[in-house]
Amino acid sequence: MRRWSATLALLGAAVLAVAAPERIATYSPGATRTLVDFGAADKIVAATRWCPLPATHPAARDCDVFNPDLERLLRAKPDLVILPRTSNPLWAERCRGAGLKVLVLAPESETCVLADIRLIGEALGRSPEQIQRLNQTLERIPALLPRKLLIIWDGMMAGPDSYLSLPMRGAGFKSALKKGSWVKFDWETLAHVEPDVILWVESTPLDGPIVFSAKRKDEMSQVSLVKGLKCLNAALIFETTSGSQWLPGSGLAQVGLKFSELREKVR
Structure with missing residues (x-):
C-alpha cells in the first residue's frame, strides 16, 4: 500500500510538472513583471513592447491587446x-476556441494585484x-496615519477601488476620492475633495522618481x-513618470517604496 501511495504521489508531481506552462504569451506588462519576479522570464515567448524584459530577451514583442492577431499568436505556440482585465472578452474566447489556455487577470479592486499574483503563481505551479x-512585498502595514493623496494620471484620477490603493495604503496614504476606481479628471472635483497631496503621473517607457513639480x-x-487649496499653498504638488x-503586477512594490519616501516628505 505504501509503495502504491508513493507511486501515486510521484505521478501527481509529474502531472503538475507537465501542467506548468513552458511557453507563455503575455499581453500585460504588469503580469510580465510578476513572471520575472517568479523566476519565469525564460518561459516568455511573446510579450508587449512595454513589457519589462531586457533587449536581449528572445521573446517576440508583438502582443497588442488593442489589435490582437490570432495567427501571429499561434505562431509563437x-x-x-495572459490577458489584462481590460481586454475584450471576445479575444479571450477566440484564444480558447483555438485551443489555447487563457488566464485573464482579476477585476480591478484595491487588492486585485494580490489576486493576480496568486493566479499567475498557481498557473506556474508555485x-x-x-x-x-x-x-x-505589497501587503505592508503603514506606520503613519493616512493622508489624502490624489493621483492624476493621463486625465484620470485614482479612486479607492483602483489597484493603486494597495501600495498607497501600505505607505500611509489613502485616495482623496470617496469612491470609484478611476474618475475622469476635472478641476471642480479636485477642489471638492481637498487632497493633502497631489501627484501628477505621465506615461513614459521608463519609471522616474517622485519630485516636486513647479x-x-x-x-x-x-x-x-x-488656487486656495492648502496643498497648493504648502507646495505639496509632485510629479513622476x-x-x-x-x-498592475508585483512591480508595484517599487512604487510602494516611492510612496513611502513621499509620505516621509509630507509628514
Whole structure:
C-alpha cells in the first residue's frame, strides 16, 4: 500500500510538472513583471513592447491587446496566454476556441494585484509559500496615519477601488476620492475633495522618481477653483513618470517604496 501511495504521489508531481506552462504569451506588462519576479522570464515567448524584459530577451514583442492577431499568436505556440482585465472578452474566447489556455487577470479592486499574483503563481505551479512571499512585498502595514493623496494620471484620477490603493495604503496614504476606481479628471472635483497631496503621473517607457513639480504648481495657481487649496499653498504638488512598475503586477512594490519616501516628505 505504501509503495502504491508513493507511486501515486510521484505521478501527481509529474502531472503538475507537465501542467506548468513552458511557453507563455503575455499581453500585460504588469503580469510580465510578476513572471520575472517568479523566476519565469525564460518561459516568455511573446510579450508587449512595454513589457519589462531586457533587449536581449528572445521573446517576440508583438502582443497588442488593442489589435490582437490570432495567427501571429499561434505562431509563437504558447501553452498559456495572459490577458489584462481590460481586454475584450471576445479575444479571450477566440484564444480558447483555438485551443489555447487563457488566464485573464482579476477585476480591478484595491487588492486585485494580490489576486493576480496568486493566479499567475498557481498557473506556474508555485507553492503557496512562494506566492505569499511575493504578495508580502505589497501587503505592508503603514506606520503613519493616512493622508489624502490624489493621483492624476493621463486625465484620470485614482479612486479607492483602483489597484493603486494597495501600495498607497501600505505607505500611509489613502485616495482623496470617496469612491470609484478611476474618475475622469476635472478641476471642480479636485477642489471638492481637498487632497493633502497631489501627484501628477505621465506615461513614459521608463519609471522616474517622485519630485516636486513647479510646473504643475504654477499651472494650478492660475485656476481659480483650486488656487486656495492648502496643498497648493504648502507646495505639496509632485510629479513622476510611469513605466511598467506602475502597471498592475508585483512591480508595484517599487512604487510602494516611492510612496513611502513621499509620505516621509509630507509628514
